[in-house]
Amino acid sequence: VHFIHDTITVDPENPGKPGEPINPGKGSAVYPDGTDKAGLTDTVDRTISYKMSDGSKAPASVKDSLTFTASKEIDKVTGEVLSTEWSKNQDFKDVVSPDVTGYTPRVKTVSNKNVAHDAQNIDVVVIYDADAQKAKVAYIDDKTGKTLKTDSLTGVTNAKSGYTTADSIKTYQALGYKLVSDDTKGAEIVFDNEDGKDQSYTVHFIHDTITVDPENPGKPGEPINPGKGSAVYPDGTDKAGLTDTVDRTISYKMSDGSKAPASVKDS
Structure with a gap:
């Protein structure tokens, strides 16, 4: 009587239970580690963070992820994993850097393609420079x-x-x-x-203007203001130019030629 080892295939929809019997018979092999739903699923996370070069408020971060699944063929007699097949590589969606008025991102579009199930989580920092x-x-x-x-x-x-x-x-x-x-x-x-x-x-x-009078006269030809290149006081703004004198002389004369009173002068 000849036998071969039968096999069982597990996947996330039909996972095993590590440590528990594969078969109903006493002394059955048990499901190995990594055959439960968690062991048959890989997730690669991506975080896109935005940073302003001048420290101002940046757009909110963008987070997304890719999920991969595996199917494992197990030897039902020994519990050995005979083969593992993961789902094919995937692409993250392209993410266009948000518009920020007055700033330009160094990366216009974040693109991550052909990502495998066992890839490290992806962290991208997009820096915005002030325009x-x-x-x-x-x-x-x-x-x-x-x-x-x-x-x-x-x-x-x-x-x-x-x-x-x-x-x-x-x-x-x-x-x-x-x-x-x-x-x-x-x-x-x-x-x-x-x-x-x-x-x-x-x-x-x-x-602006300035008023001059005999008590506060100007000095013709000299600067009016303290600044270099100032205009100068024009002629006639000194005390003499701001003062006029009108003289009056009253003379007396006698019609018969006799001595008259002395003249009176004022101004």
Whole structure:
């Protein structure tokens, strides 16, 4: 009488029970380790994390996974695993990096293909770089309508420029200008996230005035203001130019030629 060893195939839908008998007969071989549902299933997890180069808030992470199954042929007499066949390699779905206004991801699309059941879990970090930004500040003379100067600034999204209008305003005030308005309100300019659109600010001035009189005269030819290149006091603003004298002389004459009273002079 000849026999061969019968076999049994297990898979996640029909798993074994490791350590328990394969056959009903007394002394049967038992199911080996790795023949339960867990041992017949592999999962490869993928986590895509997003990170902003400047530390600002990033998009939420994306997590997904692939599940693989195996079928094992077992010798029913010995309990030996004769063969193991895993499901074929799989592809993760491509994930397009989310749009973040003013930032550009270093990886546009995360793609993981031909992943095997025994692959390590996948961790991908996508870094976003801040986009280049520009700003300009124009200083305007409202009396003439002319632009005194324009400062151009360059930087990146959400970065501080290190620039305020304070020093320029002081410079123009020292030349006799009076501040009317400042779009920046004196605050440091911070670059926005609008790609392709430069930030624009204006600072407006009018011409300030000074009043001179004999008690507070000017000095013709000398600077009016402390700033370098200041206008000078014009002629006629010194004490002499601010003072006029009208003299009056009253003379007396006698019709008969006799001695008359002394003249009276005032001014």
